[in-house]
Amino acid sequence: MSSGKGGELIPSSSELDLDRPNIEDYLPSGSSIHEPLGKLRLCDLLDISPTLTEAAGAIVDDSFTRCFKSNPPEPWNWNVYLFPLWCCGVVIRYLILFPVRVIVLTVGWIIFLSCFIPVHLLLKGHDKLQKNMERALVELICSFFVASWTGVINYHGPRPSMRPKQVFVANHTSMIDFIILEQMSSFAVIMQKHPGWVGLLQSTILESVGCIWFNRTEAKDRETVTKKLREHSQGVDNNPLLIFPEGTCVNNQYSVMFKKGAFELGCTICPIAIKYNKIFVDAFWNSRKQSFTMHLLQLMTSWAVVCDVWYLEPQNLRPDETPIEFAERVRDIISVRAGLKKVPWDGYLKYSRPSPKHRERKQQSFAESVLRRLEEN
């Protein structure tokens, strides 16, 4: 399988911010003053139009907000023939499909809990057996979940073989990504700890497949998490790690920058690309607009969740590559496969402001141009 178009390797230089590649490569050019050299006049100093144009451009449309915009499918029920059809659809979905799905899910939970709880309590001594049974049971409940949305999932590519020192990365659209992947093969995942019933599930059931928790808001958290990741990936008997390097849910049309944490572990990276078919439902979980419960209910009252999952060729860090370049290369591979547009932003900018380094770079280039032209005669 081709490894994408080879990616444009971003040259590392001493100037680069160590945390992320050069954003200026992505942003529209013509913004800084690329004027031909000439003496600096008053009109050059007073003419702030390039900077203002950039600002206005960002106000009118920006690539970051676009990543998190839910794009509901176009309404098609707008005339007198289609509207009744749509109404029938609503009736079927809410009054027939939804109750059936709830029943399926409830049955699944009953079976799961009646097997899981005894296994968990009684097989305390027999670690290996307990682990295998719990993993199988988690795969089972995930299959029930998928059935409850009438999930039609096309898996492409060879199923990953369980080897040590192997980490899986995928693009992230919703928490159901994990459920869809877990259904096929058991993964350990790293997740943000959530409140409510999801948190309860996380601390009880997901513990059995081996999960690592992090907290976005804690600054020191990153070091602890990196350590835990490293320990887990070295362990022979652990489930392979599944990491979503974007760090946040994106709307399945764009991909934001990958965090380098997963790429510094010294393991083989197996990329997975996930693409949902929007005709059936928009699977993007817009955590700012919906709770996870509402999101699940929305999925359960849609026709189906149709998606494609591609297991892509495992990649290794090349000798001349930094982890950031490696992360960008893998992001490129996944984005090409899943038809996602790449944007140069860190997903965490949803929760915090950009670093002052970007502004400083602009200021520096402007200052240099002013001074250069000042010396012209």
Place this chain on the structure above:
Amino acid sequence: MGNTSSMLTQYDIEEVQQHCNNAFSQQEIVSLYERFCQLDRNGGGFVSGEEFLSVPEFAVNPLSQRLLRMLDGLNFKEFVAFLSAFSPRATVQQKIEFIFKVYDSDGNGKVIFNDMLDVLHDLTGQFISEQQREVDLILEMPLFTDCKQVLTKVLEEAGYNKESLLVMSDFVKILGSSGLKMEVEVPVD
């Protein structure tokens, strides 16, 4: 369902269009309204400074704080009027007026030396005085230590001085001849 233009009546669109002197087409106004609603997350009818700063591309702009002072608390009609200077249909006069307003922070119709100095500081950050020392060593040119002297020199060469009060007509004279490119494209679905 997300079809926000249903909240904007034809009458509203025409009123907004009139207020911005037809700088935008009706479709563009509808797009701008969707954008405005997208930015105005708490639905207060205006976009706060915080909400603008949540757009990373805007937050990294050196002039963002100055623009925020002009943008804060604007309702949709005023928001469109603010952006009208960036329309391809806007005249050079209107663009220069906008630039003047950015400089004239107290809104009294006069731009003084300190106004221009502030903007120059915003654009260059801390990078002018440090750079200057390096240039000195290489070219052995007269010592400029900061933005003040750069600005004074350039002003004097243009026939003004530190005490000059620039008004709109001065700006037109200074900027009118340079090809002013200040346009954004409003994405229309």
